[in-house]
Amino acid sequence: MKKRTFTCGLDAAIAVMGGKWKGLILFELQTEALRFGELRRAVPGISERVLIQQLREMEATGLLHREVYRQVPPKVEYSLTEFGRSLNTALGPLGEWGEEHLERIEDIPWEQLP
Amino acid sequence: MKKRTFTCGLDAAIAVMGGKWKGLILFELQTEALRFGELRRAVPGISERVLIQQLREMEATGLLHREVYRQVPPKVEYSLTEFGRSLNTALGPLGEWGEEHLERIEDIPWEQLP
């Protein structure tokens, strides 16, 4: 990712929540803060390495807050910031659209696309 | 892309419009059908190869319609389907969110992220 200007609001939004994981992470955090391990179990298929990477980036962009509890074994909680909550709200209609058209989307022959 | 099931509507929506280009292409087509060359000029920074790839995928997922006019030099117009228009509507709030927070998003130190 390089310093950049954006062609429109959608372009900027996609830069912030782009990739296939960040949307799901936001979604999981919308109701409550979660620990690292809880998030890993909540987002099926993500690897530890990638999850941490995504969390770090989202922390850097101001979408979420990382709270470390000085305990052993360690406990780290991730929660949405105000910024993150506002993005989540903006993603609402997109999620609903996906729900509405879920069957159609699953029927797309993904395996033979590019 | 493989055949897959989705964990939620947002997951499915991201699979359909994911990547950094499809959202912009939808955006450009929201008011009128465009020819290939017009689209290339409208989406700054995209290469021909990637634009065609994205258009083919979006055609395959049913987001847009490809109309070939048998002329020389060739003329091909791309326009949104009803499905594409509905996705565009769902993306509206996300685009507005990006507009609202554009400054903040541009100020993010993208160059030092991962």
Add this chain to the structure above:
DNA sequence: CCTCATACTTACAGAAAGGTCAGTATGTGT
């Protein structure tokens, strides 16, 4: 014939994203 415009298509290479797996640090409990 030669050039032009348009919409691709192909070959290749480099960059970025994603995955696997092993290892680290540290108080607590046994």
Add this chain to the structure above:
DNA sequence: ACACATACTGACCTTTCTGTAAGTATGAGG
């Protein structure tokens, strides 16, 4: 002394994405 749980961290590799540059096909116009 030792295993345990948690949250990472690093090395390494594979897959996917993106870009560059060149070439193809076609009929019109000169």
